[in-house]
Amino acid sequence: EMQKKRMSLPANLNLYPNMYEQGEAVPSSPFEQTMSRKERRASMAELGYGKMSSYTKLDKLGEGTYATVFKGKSRLTDTIVALKEIRLEHEEGAPCTAIREVSILKDLKHANIVTLHDIIHTPKSLTLVFEYLEKDLKSYMDDCGGIIALSNVKLFLFQILRGLHYCHKRKVLH
Incomplete structure (x- = not known):
């Protein structure tokens, strides 16, 4: 089942009383504590993110100049995803267009923009894991x-x- 994207905060959102006046932080769980980028990457890797073994390729959807797109399934979330596999040239590495795409998409979170869920880097390819759209x-x-x-x-x-x-x-x- 497709995960609904939240467009805005709900009207009935309950905030802690006087949280802004007192300047107190909202109590946080251990999951919300700040981590360094390296610590966050390591904890996500423990869950299986960033690993091709966490995904199963199903059908080939299309092929472009530097990438092939597959329909896939996430073993982590049991959802259908799109796997964009970018071939890496040994001497050139990742194409600049792929680097640009990743750097832009990782920060764009909007209901009308396809979501980038994961990035997998291997010596031969760079795989971008996107939300799957049944139809374009x-x-x-x-x-x-x-x-x-x-x-x-x-x-x-x-x-x-x-x-x-x-x-x-x-x-x-x-």
Whole structure:
């Protein structure tokens, strides 16, 4: 089942009384304590993140100039994911486009932008683990035979513009 993305805080959110006036921190669990980047990476690796063995390749979805995309399944969360496998050249390493994609996507969290869940680096490839979308806009349009209801056109345009606006607010051009 698809995980719902939260668009905003709920209206009935309960905050601790006088938490802003007293300047006290909200009690935190051990999971919320700050860790260094190295400690956080190590704890995620213990869970299985960053490891190809945590994912099963299912079907090949497509192939581009420097990458192949597979439908996959996460053994960690038991969810369907998209695995974008970028081939690494021995002398060149990761393509600059892949490095740019990772550096941008890791910070973009929005309902209208596909989520990057994990990054797996091996000597031969760099695999980006994305949320899986059953259909993209092109396949939807192909299935409709090019005739789409005006209400759906408005909805798609609204979603595209929301995602684009979010990117632009964060100084990311698309």
